[in-house]
Amino acid sequence: MIVRAGLLSLVLVTAVLFETVVLADLQVLGYAPMVVVLTVVGVALVDGGESGARYGFAAGLLVDMLGGSLLGMNTIVFVLVGWGVGAIRPYLTGPLVLIRLMVGATASALAVAGYGMLTFLLDPGALTATILLQAVVVTGLYSGALAPFVAGPVAALVQRVPVAGAATR
Amino acid sequence: MPADRRNRRSLLALLLVAALILLTLDFREGGQGPITDAQQAVVAAFAPVQDVVAGLVRPVTELFSSIGELGGLRESNAALEEELRALREQQVLLAQLAGENDRLRALVGMQERLDLSTTSARVVAQPPGAFRWSVLIDVGADHGVRENMAVINADGFVGKVVDVAPGHSRVQLVVGPTAGYSVRVEGTGQHGLLSGRGSNPMQLQVIDDPEVEVPAGAQVVTRWFRGTAIPDGLPVGVVAEAAPGQLESAQFAAVQPYVDWRRLDLVMVVLDAPEAPVELPGLPEDEVEESGG
Numbered sequence: 001m002i003v004r005a006g007l008l009s010l011v012l013v014t015a016v017l018f019e020t021v022v023l024a025d026l027q028v029l030g031y032a033p034m035v036v037v038l039t040v041v042g043v044a045l046v047d048g049g050e051s052g053a054r055y056g057f058a059a060g061l062l063v064d065m066l067g068g069s070l071l072g073m074n075t076i077v078f079v080l081v082g083w084g085v086g087a088i089r090p091y092l093t094g095p096l097v098l099i100r101l102m103v104g105a106t107a108s109a110l111a112v113a114g115y116g117m118l119t120f121l122l123d124p125g126a127l128t129a130t131i132l133l134q135a136v137v138v139t140g141l142y143s144g145a146l147a148p149f150v151a152g153p154v155a156a157l158v159q160r161v162p163v164a165g166a167a168t169r
Numbered sequence: 170m171p172a173d174r175r176n177r178r179s180l181l182a183l184l185l186v187a188a189l190i191l192l193t194l195d196f197r198e199g200g201q202g203p204i205t206d207a208q209q210a211v212v213a214a215f216a217p218v219q220d221v222v223a224g225l226v227r228p229v230t231e232l233f234s235s236i237g238e239l240g241g242l243r244e245s246n247a248a249l250e251e252e253l254r255a256l257r258e259q260q261v262l263l264a265q266l267a268g269e270n271d272r273l274r275a276l277v278g279m280q281e282r283l284d285l286s287t288t289s290a291r292v293v294a295q296p297p298g299a300f301r302w303s304v305l306i307d308v309g310a311d312h313g314v315r316e317n318m319a320v321i322n323a324d325g326f327v328g329k330v331v332d333v334a335p336g337h338s339r340v341q342l343v344v345g346p347t348a349g350y351s352v353r354v355e356g357t358g359q360h361g362l363l364s365g366r367g368s369n370p371m372q373l374q375v376i377d378d379p380e381v382e383v384p385a386g387a388q389v390v391t392r393w394f395r396g397t398a399i400p401d402g403l404p405v406g407v408v409a410e411a412a413p414g415q416l417e418s419a420q421f422a423a424v425q426p427y428v429d430w431r432r433l434d435l436v437m438v439v440l441d442a443p444e445a446p447v448e449l450p451g452l453p454e455d456e457v458e459e460s461g462g
Contacts, residue, residue: 016215020294021222024301025230027431030368031299050177057184061191065211067296068303068332068339071204072192079184112299122196126347127300131367139299 004161008043011154012059015039016066031135033143034108035150036063040082041107042154045100047163049086056082070122077114081107097148100155104147109140212305213334219294220307276323276437285400287321287437288312293337302345302367303328304433309336312438317398319391319439325404325427326350326391327436338438343405344371344426352405353392357381360392363405363424370409370423383408383422400439 019035026032036059044052060078064071085107092099116132195204280287290306308314310333320327320340328348332339341348344365352363352373361375375383387408393401406426 016297017219017222019297020305021219022226022230024223024292024295025227025431027301030301030430032295032301034297034299036297050180053181053184057188060188062211063297064191065208066215067298068208068212069296069298070192071195071208072188072190074298075188075191076185079181079188083181108299115298115300123347128346128366131346131369134368135299 004163007157007161008055008058011039011157012036012055012062015059015150016062020066028142029134029138031138031142033146034111034139035143035146037078037081037108037111038104038143038147038150039154040078041085041100041104041147042151043158044082044085045089045092045103045151046155046158047086048089049083051163052082052086053079054082056080073115073118073122074111076118077111080114081111084110096152100147100151101144104151105140105144108143108147109136112136112139209332209334212332212339213337216293216305216307216334216337219305223293276435279321279323279325280437285321285437285439286441287439288314289435289437290320290338291435292433296339300345300367302342302347302365303331304340304342306338306340306436306438307336308438309334309338311335313440314338314438315398319399319403320436321403321439322428322433322436324429325406326399327428327433329399330438340436342430343428344368344430350399350405351392351394351397352389354383354408355388355390357383357387359383361389363389368430370425371406373408373422373424375420375422383420385410389424398439 015035015038019032023032023035040052040056040059043055056078057075060073060075061071063069063074063078067074085103088103092103112135113132116127116135119127120132191204198204276289279285288308290308290312292304293307294305295301296303296305306320314330314333316330316333318330320329326343328340328342328345330338331341342365343350343363344367346365346367348365350363352361353359354361354373354375357378359375359378359381361373364372364374366372373383373389385408389405389408391399391401391403391405393399404427406424409423409425
């Protein structure tokens, strides 16, 4: 349990550093991939919705803390992403690489869309529909391209320290 | 199985309720309170790590970002040759401008031209998430930085400081959709409100003299007003599309920023700036001086 928590913490911190520092200079049209969301996808694809939601909660909380956004916004989105990916996990068939790519792209796009919707509710002037649409499309595609390289290793790591009693993929 | 499913749904509900509670508390805090303090503490704890990682990976990321620009080199080469031909005809002025274009010298030149007291800083990281409209810099309260101070680089106005920790600060970029700044169009003197549009050109809403045409190519600079810490006259961008004058309706224009957001590295925080003279239209010069500017 402690080993698993420590490993997931390390994964999360590494993902945040990668997203905020390494990819800061490698943006496409001003947008960067959602590496942290891809780690949530990796955990949920292996361990299911419950683990995905718990990890998503921690990941979202850290992203909110570092990003200066309202605490809870990314938290809500990442919990739902983790839960949703876990929920569709039994229905996913096909090559793992393709699954991670499609799920990663979709999850990232939905995460951006979800964050955008919350922003529209809480601060209507902060975003326009055009900017949100751009962000959803570009981030989804960029994240999808990176998904096999992020979600894959995360899934492999998580499989080494499974949750007791959980059915893993 | 049903009990198992109930437990899982309970967990989901619990996590979502916890997140909603945090969101509500932070929203009601309004930027000041224990949650904000906790956020600043986390940023302060993380920033040194981001600093170290940035220093390690910078050569690699610069290599990759250069590779990404190869496709446009031929076009830029042709454009640069045309520009060089035109610039040769103004050789004397070019000799002065070429010196200023050196990266660090241009920062000092900007500072000297506008008589600014500044501290230099390096961009350490950008926030996680899809919307990258702020950056983290490696100076903070310990270096004299305070909230709402202006941040500039060699190209022009970058944004303003919104969060300050002892050793780091977060800067809201001028292109962010939540950003709005009072500006002036050089040449016509029109005042307006400039709003960011992310990676799209910024939007200028002209407030006074809407019937006067805003010409394409006009420079847009910051406009000081009492209560702001942003100095007057900082170059922000250039009008990309002319907006014909319109009577009795809002006039908008698209403004392309001078700053290249993909290459933010060295910046300066304006610690103190001279107050702009009070504008008293219609008065002779000596009466303006007597009013104390």
